[in-house]
Every structure is written in C-alpha cells, then in structure tokens.
Amino acid sequence: MTQDSPVPSGDVHPGRPELRADCANCAGLCCVALPFSASADFAVDKDAGQPCSNLRQDFGCGIHAQLRERGFPGCTVFDCFGAGQKVSQVTFGGRNWRETPGVARQMFEVFAVMLQLHELLRHLAEASGLPVGRPLRRELRTAYESTERLTRGSAEEVLGVDVPAHREAVGDLLLRASETVRSRVPGRKKNHRGADLTGAVLANAKLRGASLRGARLIAARLTGADLRDADLIGADLRDADLSGADLAGSLFLTQPQLDSARGDSSTRIPAGLGRPAHWAHAGGA
Known part of the structure; x- marks a missing residue:
C-alpha cells in the first residue's frame, strides 16, 4: 500500500x-x-x-x-x-x-x-x-x-x-x-465557502475541486456543472437542479443533501450514495 x-x-x-x-x-x-x-x-x-x-x-x-x-x-x-x-x-x-x-x-x-x-x-x-x-x-x-x-x-x-x-x-x-x-486537482479552484448562491445560474459551471462548504445553493441551477472533487460539506442543496451534473468524487456529500435536490438519470453521483427515487419526476429531469 x-x-x-x-x-x-x-x-x-x-x-x-x-x-x-x-x-x-x-x-x-x-x-x-x-x-x-x-x-x-x-x-x-x-x-x-x-x-x-x-x-x-x-x-x-x-x-x-x-x-x-x-x-x-x-x-x-x-x-x-x-x-x-x-x-x-x-x-x-x-x-x-x-x-x-x-x-x-x-x-x-x-x-x-x-x-x-x-x-x-x-x-x-x-x-x-x-x-x-x-x-x-x-x-x-x-x-x-x-x-x-x-x-x-x-x-x-x-x-x-x-x-x-x-x-x-x-x-x-x-x-x-x-x-x-x-490540491491535486489541476488549475485554480473556486472558493465559494459559505456563499449565498440561492437561485444562482451555474449551468455548466466549472467547479471541479471547488470549496462549497456551507454554501447556500437553494434552487440553484447546476445543470451540467462539473462538481468532481468539490467539497460540499454542509452545502444546502434544497431544490437545486443537478440534472446532468457530475458529482463523482465530490467530498462529504450526504444522502440527505442529494435527496433534497433535483436531478435526472444523467446526474453522476459518488459511489455509496443512492439515486433519489423522486428524481425521475423532478422538473429538471
């Protein structure tokens, strides 16, 4: 090892x-x-x-x-x-x-x-x-x-x-x-720690390796966003649209956070978490 x-x-x-x-x-x-x-x-x-x-x-x-x-x-x-x-x-x-x-x-x-x-x-x-x-x-x-x-x-x-x-x-x-x-993610990482991004339009945003610790992302549009390796501890994802977003390898994302958001079959989620059943009926799906 x-x-x-x-x-x-x-x-x-x-x-x-x-x-x-x-x-x-x-x-x-x-x-x-x-x-x-x-x-x-x-x-x-x-x-x-x-x-x-x-x-x-x-x-x-x-x-x-x-x-x-x-x-x-x-x-x-x-x-x-x-x-x-x-x-x-x-x-x-x-x-x-x-x-x-x-x-x-x-x-x-x-x-x-x-x-x-x-x-x-x-x-x-x-x-x-x-x-x-x-x-x-x-x-x-x-x-x-x-x-x-x-x-x-x-x-x-x-x-x-x-x-x-x-x-x-x-x-x-x-x-x-x-x-x-x-730190191993190439390029400059965005820092949105604690930011109020309620309703923000972040479609296709390049957020790989970003800090979104404690960020308010209520009803944010994150369709197609790259959230790989992003730190999501404490982030409020209620009603956020994650359709087509890539959350593979995201850090400290929990099942309740996913369950509170919207997504679709193309949303990539970390291993160990389940795809919420209601996503099939979400408005962004």
Whole structure:
C-alpha cells in the first residue's frame, strides 16, 4: 500500500451499518424530539417533544410511502446517521419514551447531541478513506475512535460533551483532508465557502475541486456543472437542479443533501450514495 492509497477494506467508511439509520431499532426519536414548522417541507407545525400525528404506536410512520404527496418532503430528506438506534438501544438500553415517560426529556436531549456526533462520524469515516497520506489518516482514525467512544457514554456523559469544541477540532481535520485532495486537482479552484448562491445560474459551471462548504445553493441551477472533487460539506442543496451534473468524487456529500435536490438519470453521483427515487419526476429531469 502506497502512502496515499485508500485504507483497506474493513476500515472505517461511510457504508458502515452503524452510520445508517435503522428505524426498526429506534423509538421514533426524530418524529418526536425534533420540531418543525408548516412550510414547503412540512404540512403542519410540531413542537419539540410532541409526537408527530403520523407516528404509530409501533414507532413507524403511518404515511411513510406517501410523505411527499401528503406534504412532508422534509421527512424524506432526514437522516440521523444511526444516532436514533444508538440512543434507543445503547444509551437507554432498549427503553423508550412511551413505556418509560420519565426518561423522555433526557432521551430527546441526548438525541440532539448524538445527531451531531454521528454526523461527525459519517464525515470522519469518509475522510479516513481519502488519499491523504498516513499521518493525517492516523489522525482521522484517532478522531473517529474518540468520537465513537463519546457516543457510547452514559446519558449524562453524552450531555456533558463539549460539542462545539469537538466539532471545531474534527472540522479542522476534515478541512485538511479536503484541502489535501483538492490540491491535486489541476488549475485554480473556486472558493465559494459559505456563499449565498440561492437561485444562482451555474449551468455548466466549472467547479471541479471547488470549496462549497456551507454554501447556500437553494434552487440553484447546476445543470451540467462539473462538481468532481468539490467539497460540499454542509452545502444546502434544497431544490437545486443537478440534472446532468457530475458529482463523482465530490467530498462529504450526504444522502440527505442529494435527496433534497433535483436531478435526472444523467446526474453522476459518488459511489455509496443512492439515486433519489423522486428524481425521475423532478422538473429538471
């Protein structure tokens, strides 16, 4: 294995099942703990801690197959990256807020922290497989292991995590990994980090290796854009048109980001991510 070769099969990577939502082993936490407001994403208002009216007694969704048609597309683009089952089965040992109402408030608070930790795990898993060289890969692996240990603490220990400090430390590592990979892309790379590109016309834009970290790309027209090797961590792609765009090898793109966008059969997506079913009916398809 050369210095810059990816980690071997079996090491941390985004496909690990513990980093994927397993609703069958979760007490419907995202349907209770999180608030939402009536909007294009949700048909009604719901306060934090209030069960969604569509949540069944078995913690399943009563309209799961019709969420978009019933006005809940926001639910279809949410992914807890495995935080829900971690809280339900590990932190609280299989207890749930219905049968043990005394733990409800604490369970919801822990879920909010666990969401952030599991999102970091998802990105660290991806970064550990990038061609970044052994020293940085070791740091990434160490950060993954330390974050994983934090997720396995007691409820009180999880709530005691200094999440902002931990996010900052992990974010620095992820940025170094991104810069290492993107530095190998020939030519000058565009920097749109944190930019507000809502509704921007970026059809056929040359954005290979660009930084789009935290950029607002809501309803942006990215048809035919070259987004290979672009850093998309935290980018808001809601209703962005990715028809014909090339996202192969893009960095830190998640399934929820893809699910919130529009695309078609010619959109190239990174390995390990699925083509959203609704793309076949998207306006830009």
